[in-house]
Amino acid sequence: MEYEERTIASKEIYKGKIIKVRYDEVIIPAGKKSGREIVEHPGGVTIIAVTDDKKILLVEQYRKAPEENLLELPAGKLEEEEEPVICAERELLEETGYQAGKIEYLFSFYTTPGYSNELLHLYYATDLKGAEASPDEDEVISVHYLKKEDILLFINTGKIKDSKTIIGLLYYLAGDWDV
Numbered sequence: 001m002e003y004e005e006r007t008i009a010s011k012e013i014y015k016g017k018i019i020k021v022r023y024d025e026v027i028i029p030a031g032k033k034s035g036r037e038i039v040e041h042p043g044g045v046t047i048i049a050v051t052d053d054k055k056i057l058l059v060e061q062y063r064k065a066p067e068e069n070l071l072e073l074p075a076g077k078l079e080e081e082e083e084p085v086i087c088a089e090r091e092l093l094e095e096t097g098y099q100a101g102k103i104e105y106l107f108s109f110y111t112t113p114g115y116s117n118e119l120l121h122l123y124y125a126t127d128l129k130g131a132e133a134s135p136d137e138d139e140v141i142s143v144h145y146l147k148k149e150d151i152l153l154f155i156n157t158g159k160i161k162d163s164k165t166i167i168g169l170l171y172y173l174a175g176d177w178d179v
Helices: 084-096 146-158 163-174
Strands: 007-017 022-028 031-042 045-047 055-063 068-072 076-079 097-112 121-128 142-147
Touching: 045 055, 045 084, 045 097, 045 163, 055 084, 055 163, 068 163, 076 084, 084 097, 084 121, 121 142, 121 163, 142 146, 146 163
Parallel strands: 045 121
Antiparallel strands: 007 022, 022 031, 045 076, 055 068, 055 142, 097 121
């Protein structure tokens, strides 16, 4: 069975600093016309950063869309033409004040493919050295440390609600990182 939808027309609806929104008219596999609203995003990174004493770095910040403070893995948006690993190193330092002695690419995933092309690249950072955090001028961030044994508790009780953080933490739980 063919699953691909063929675009027959595309119109930009909105262009902001971070995202663009377009409307695509498509022909679906059944041969009928349909419409798709697509959020275009440059992509980004998220980092599972683990201290020498096996604690995972989280950042807490207010997120306007859900109107609440969220605990998240350090993360950020790719700048134009920026390599994901460079973005991961930059965001880790900006948001937490730590530099990674070792940073390893794990995998990439779409955040919400039903309406967005945002692709996040997940990294694992260790051998952390402290520095001074320098968040963007419009960010107020505090750093938290999460023990591995508390991951499921934080997810199950709603202390962690962010999808990229849940994906990263569950991946961390499933791995054998102490080898």
